[in-house]
Amino acid sequence: MQISKSVLTDTHFSNHPKNYMLRLICEDGFFVSLLGTGASIRQIGFPSRQMDLQNLALSFSQESTYFSNPLYAGATLAPTAGRISHGSLPVGDHLYKLSRNESGIHSLHGGFENASFLVWELHSASVTPSGDAQVSFTCTLPDGLDGFPGNRHITVTYTLTEAHQLTMDYNAISDQDTYFNISNHSYFNLSGDFSRPATDHILQIHADRYICNAPDFIPEETADVTGTPFDFRHPLALSAQLQKYPGDIQIRRNQGYNHGFLLNHSSDSPDLLCTLPDGSVQMAVASDAPCMVLYSGGYIDDRQQLINGQHTVPSCALAFEFQDYPDAPGDHGFPYHITKANTPWKRQICYQFTIR
Structure with a gap:
C-alpha cells in the first residue's frame, strides 16, 4: 500500500489554505484519489x-471545479446532507432559521x-501497522454559519485496504446543541463510461419502505415498496423498473429516482449492492445511517467536463447518500436526533469493491 501526496499550486488556489491531492494505491493498482476541497473523493x-x-x-x-462543485460530486456533505424544509431547524426550545440556498425556499x-466547498485541513496521512492507507481531513464551522448553532469541529477519515474496502468515518463535536447529518455525495458509473446512462446497473437495496416526495423534493410520507418501482429487495436493473412503471408519479416528478429508502440493516448482507450487467464490477455498501437516498442523476446536464475527455449526460451516474431520514427536522414524525453540546457524533459508510 502506498500514499502519494501533492499540493495543488494553480493560481485559483492561492487564496486558500494548502490544498492537497492524495492517492491511496493498493499493490494491484486499485486506487482512491482524495481532494482537500470538500474532503472529496476525486477518483476510484x-x-x-x-x-x-x-x-x-x-x-x-x-480540480478548481470542486470549489463550486455544481453536482456536489464526491464531496463530504456537512454539516447536513439533504434538504431542511424552509430552512427551519428546531433545537430544544429555539427555532433556528438557516440559509435557504435551494430556490430561496x-x-x-x-x-x-457548507463544508462541501471548503478546503479542509489535512490532519494525517499514513499507512497503518496493518497495512491500510489512512487519510484524515478536518474543518471547523463557526457558530451561526448558514444559521446553524455551535462552533463545530468535523473530521472525516478515509481508510483503504488491500481488499479494496474503502471506509469513511465521520466524527463531529460542537460547543452548543446542534444537528449533524454528515454524508458523502459520490456518483458512480461502474463501467467508467460517463458518456452514457448508468441505468443499466443492477441494484439490490435492503429496504421494505421508501419515502414519497412532494414536487419540491420534501418528503410526503413513507410507503411499502411492494408493487412499486422502488422494490429492489431482489437484484434488478434500474432501467427494468423504469420501463415497468413508466407512469409512476414519483418517477416522473423526480426525473427518475431521488428518494430515501429506509434501510433494514441485516447483519448478514450489505445495505446496497450495485453491479454491472456482466458482473465484472460490483460495489457493496454498508452504513449505520438509517436511510439511503438514491439519486439516479436525472437532473445532471450535459455541460460538465470530466476526466478522460468525457462530459456528463443525464443519468450518467448514480449517487447513494447514506444519511438520516430526509428533512428529519421537518414536521413528518421522522426520527430526529439533536447532538448535545460537547458530545461526540459519528457515522460510518463502507464501500467494498469487487473486480472480476
Whole structure:
C-alpha cells in the first residue's frame, strides 16, 4: 500500500489554505484519489484489462471545479446532507432559521457556505501497522454559519485496504446543541463510461419502505415498496423498473429516482449492492445511517467536463447518500436526533469493491 501526496499550486488556489491531492494505491493498482476541497473523493479506479485506468467515480476534469462543485460530486456533505424544509431547524426550545440556498425556499446540504466547498485541513496521512492507507481531513464551522448553532469541529477519515474496502468515518463535536447529518455525495458509473446512462446497473437495496416526495423534493410520507418501482429487495436493473412503471408519479416528478429508502440493516448482507450487467464490477455498501437516498442523476446536464475527455449526460451516474431520514427536522414524525453540546457524533459508510 502506498500514499502519494501533492499540493495543488494553480493560481485559483492561492487564496486558500494548502490544498492537497492524495492517492491511496493498493499493490494491484486499485486506487482512491482524495481532494482537500470538500474532503472529496476525486477518483476510484483500477487498471482495466486494456491497461488503461477505469474510473468508477464521476470526476471533473479540473480540480478548481470542486470549489463550486455544481453536482456536489464526491464531496463530504456537512454539516447536513439533504434538504431542511424552509430552512427551519428546531433545537430544544429555539427555532433556528438557516440559509435557504435551494430556490430561496429550502436549505440544501448545509446552505451556501457548507463544508462541501471548503478546503479542509489535512490532519494525517499514513499507512497503518496493518497495512491500510489512512487519510484524515478536518474543518471547523463557526457558530451561526448558514444559521446553524455551535462552533463545530468535523473530521472525516478515509481508510483503504488491500481488499479494496474503502471506509469513511465521520466524527463531529460542537460547543452548543446542534444537528449533524454528515454524508458523502459520490456518483458512480461502474463501467467508467460517463458518456452514457448508468441505468443499466443492477441494484439490490435492503429496504421494505421508501419515502414519497412532494414536487419540491420534501418528503410526503413513507410507503411499502411492494408493487412499486422502488422494490429492489431482489437484484434488478434500474432501467427494468423504469420501463415497468413508466407512469409512476414519483418517477416522473423526480426525473427518475431521488428518494430515501429506509434501510433494514441485516447483519448478514450489505445495505446496497450495485453491479454491472456482466458482473465484472460490483460495489457493496454498508452504513449505520438509517436511510439511503438514491439519486439516479436525472437532473445532471450535459455541460460538465470530466476526466478522460468525457462530459456528463443525464443519468450518467448514480449517487447513494447514506444519511438520516430526509428533512428529519421537518414536521413528518421522522426520527430526529439533536447532538448535545460537547458530545461526540459519528457515522460510518463502507464501500467494498469487487473486480472480476
